[in-house]
Structures are given as C-alpha cells and as structure tokens.
Amino acid sequence: MAFRLPTAGTRSAIPVGLLLLLGFAAPLVAIVAYSFATPRSFDVFTSFTLENYAGIFDVENTVWLSFLWSGLFALATVVLLAIFAYPIAYGLNRVFGRWSSLVSILFVFPLFVSENVRLYGWVLFFIKNGVLDGSLKAFGFEGGPDVLFTPGMILAGMLYTYLPFMLFPMTLGLAMVPGDLIDAARDLGAGRFQIWREIELPLAMPGILIGMLLTFVLGIGAIAEAKILGGQSVIVIAHDIEIAFTYSQNWPLGSALAVVITGFIAVLTLAVFGRLDLDRLLGRR
C-alpha cells in the first residue's frame, strides 16, 4: 500500500502538534527572523544584519549586566529552593501520610493566584507602616528593616514564586524511591547519610533534575519580581527585552536578546531531556 492511515497514536498527537507548531515553534522562528533585521525597523526578511547581536556583545552596552543578574538570581533560586523544598517533598512522601493531599493542595493553590497579587502582598508586608513595620512599632520596637527594592528582596520573591515548580517534580522523584529498599539498606547497617547519598538521591534524581531545570529556566525569564519587589533597582534580562519591545520600539534588538535567552534555555533543556524517562517518572512503573 502506498498510503497508510496514520496510527491512532499519531492521529491523537496532531491537535497538540499543530497548536505548538503555530503557537510555539512559529513565534520562535519569527523572533529569529526579526533578530537579523535592521535595528529600530520592522523590515523583517528584507534586511539582514548582525548589528543587533554585535550590540548585545559590545562591552559598552550594559545589557550583559542584566544577563549576569538574571543568571545569578536563577542560580541562587535553584540552589536555595532545592534545599528548602527537599524536606517538604520528603514529608509529602513519607511523613504526612493521609494529610499529604491537603498539604499538596496548599502548595498548588498559590499557582492559581496571579503572581503580581502575591508579590504585592509582600510589598504591603514590608513597606513603611506596613504589616511588619507597623507591628514592630506597636510593640515598641524601632520598626521593620528596609528590605524592599533591594536585590535580596527580588531573590526572596523568586524563591516564593517558584517554590511549587521545585517541590512537585521533586516529590514525584522521591516517590520513585521504594521504601523497602531503604529499609533493606538500614538493616544491612547503612547510616542515614549513606542511605541518602547512595539510594535516595540517585533514585530521586530525575525528579530533582526536572525541578532544578524548571526553576532555573523560569528564573532566567522572571520579570515581575524585579519590577514589583525590586522597584526597578535591578534590570533583569526579561525587563530589557520588554523595554526593547515596548518603550524603545526596537523589535530587532528585543528579538536578538530573546534569541540569546532561548538558545541558552534550549541547550540546557535538551541536555536534561535527553536522559529523561517520562513514563517512569509520571507513573508507568
């Protein structure tokens, strides 16, 4: 037969495939095309220049500072969240028992509240005469620390926003560690640290890795934290891209920046995805 109807699997994949082709792949191609257009113009496909990229890598330009800030914030977010989320992920698997689903819901729910609402809540907490400052004064103290609009506050905001994205993959990962394996190791005389290093960590690694990748990638593109909690004291890279697209109407430059970010993310993501077995992680044991 020259032509065979595609299999059921292929057919079911078509709607998602089309959506991602039109809504994900095509826009990325479009920004690549725009990144080669004459700066400050809209002559896509009619002009070809590397000027936009040359501008980015020019030391005179301070955009590298934004890259640095975003990279540092993302890296710090990943490291700290891995430490903060681990005990909770462990608890969801081994300690909370039948309370686990309730605790999970408590951590999922904030995802459904717009991040700017939640971040603004922190502004109300830390601002002069806000909840912290006001309470301390009411008890006769000096008043709250002046932490708003500092880089540390931006980092705290990122930890806060991206916690669920570390926690849930990590929980899935830890769920892949069989409990009797740990018991067996303990019976054979392994210490707690040994069990953690030789059994728990390696077996949970796929989930932990996904969590780290996800938080890093989202952290690199974070913008709301820096704008709301940082008060523009630091310009992160996504903010630079936004400025290029909106205020300065320099789409080619914005596209070039977005392409650099996308390339960076793509390399990381593909490297991690290469060694991932999603069937095992998501439930086909």
Place this chain on the structure above:
Amino acid sequence: MNQAQKRNALFISVWTAIVVIAIYLPIVCGALASLSKGRYFGFPVREYSIEWWEKTLDSFEIGMLTRTSFTVALSVTLLSVVIAFFGALAFARYEWKGRRLFQKIVLLPIFFPQPVLGLALLLWFSALGIQTSWITAVFAHMVWIVPVVTLVIAIQVYGFDPTLEEAAYDLGCTRFQVFREITLPLLWPGIWSGMLFAFLLSWGNFPLSLYTAGADSTIPKWLYAKMVAGYTPMVPALGTMSTLGAALALGLGGLVVYLYRRRQEGR
C-alpha cells in the same frame, strides 16, 4: 518509629508549616489592606470597613474586565481540554513511533519563560497582521496551558487499562460506543482536574495576557497597571476577590472529584 525518626518527622512538619504560613502571609496582607478604611494602608489597621469592596463591586470597569477574564478562562478551558485529551492519549496510551519525542516536545512550552513567550507571540501576531485582543490571549494561554493539561490527563491515562477498550470492541461495540461508555468515564477524573487546572491557570495568568491581550484587560493585567501607577485599595480588594473566586472554584471542583470517586467505590 525510633527517636531519630520522630525528631526528623517533627523537623519536617515544623518546616513545612513555616513555609505554608509564608506562602499565605502576603495573601492575608492583601485582604487586610482591602478591608481597611482610608486610601493609604497602615498597620495595625485603625478602622475596618468594606467600602473598597463595595466600590470594587460597583465599578463598571471592573465588571468589564472580570467578564473578559471569565470569557478567556472559559474559552481556554473548553478548547484546551479537547486538544489535551487527545494529546494525553498520544502521550501515555498508544505505543507509536514518535511517542518519546512527542512527550518531550509537549513539555517545552512549560520549560519556557512566559514573558519571553508572550513577547514572541506578540511579534508573531503582528507579523501575521493579527490585531491583538482577548481572542489572541486565549490562543497564547493555550500554548502554555494545553501542555499542562496534557500532563494532568496523561497521569490518569497511565492508570488506564487498555484491555477494557479491547474487550468492548470484542463484544461488538462501535468506536463511538467504546469512547462514550469506556474511555470517557474511566478518564473522567483526570479530564475534570485538567479542566480545573486550565480554568484557574488562565484566570490567574499575567505575563501572557500582558503582551497578547491588546487593548482588552484581564484582572491580573489591570491589577498590575494599578500597582505600578495609581494605587487604590481597590487593587487589594479585587486581588482578594479573585483569590477567593479561585479558591471557591478549586473547592467545588475538588468536591466533584471526591463525590465521583466515592460513588465509583460504592458501586
């Protein structure tokens, strides 16, 4: 449990409780700000009042953007769940050649910063000559939400026994009958959770709406605009209302799944 394990469990529970409190603290702060009288927030609250809630409920502008947010979220939910349902079958049910590649492609939009995605879509729409409005925002939301819903439904599909479908075929059912009588009821909890996720994620989405909704404003977009310039206590009031709405939807949605499971087990 021995002594060390008990200490461990206590440490984990205390830490989790601290983190949960930290997560909900800003939401509570917003609620306090919305309930205090006067234009500028100060703590301890001198006088409580519901005037800002009333003003928010009476505002014509806010009624408009609530309707837009709702329309967007509902459209995203209905479209996403259909596409993601088939996506989940391709993801987890059928063995086919491109499956492993497909699984990874589906994840890519989740592993991508939304502000950058929103700007890329804005540029793409303009290159195509499409005027941005709430309709383009629906499309933009779907690019991110369909993969999430696909995952949510796929987890249910993994627990699905394909031999049940085959048995029904052997007993003479048509393709449509199998779909309606076997596949859909078995996957229903997953589909329902997927719909709930789609609605709530769209309802709360800010970065994609900001760049792709054009002149149409959604609740998160309006809140952001007012936070940056022109704060009024209607900001925390609307934020709190939106949060309560999401909590209500989640509670009702969860209740439906719970009752459904109980009825299934009771049979």
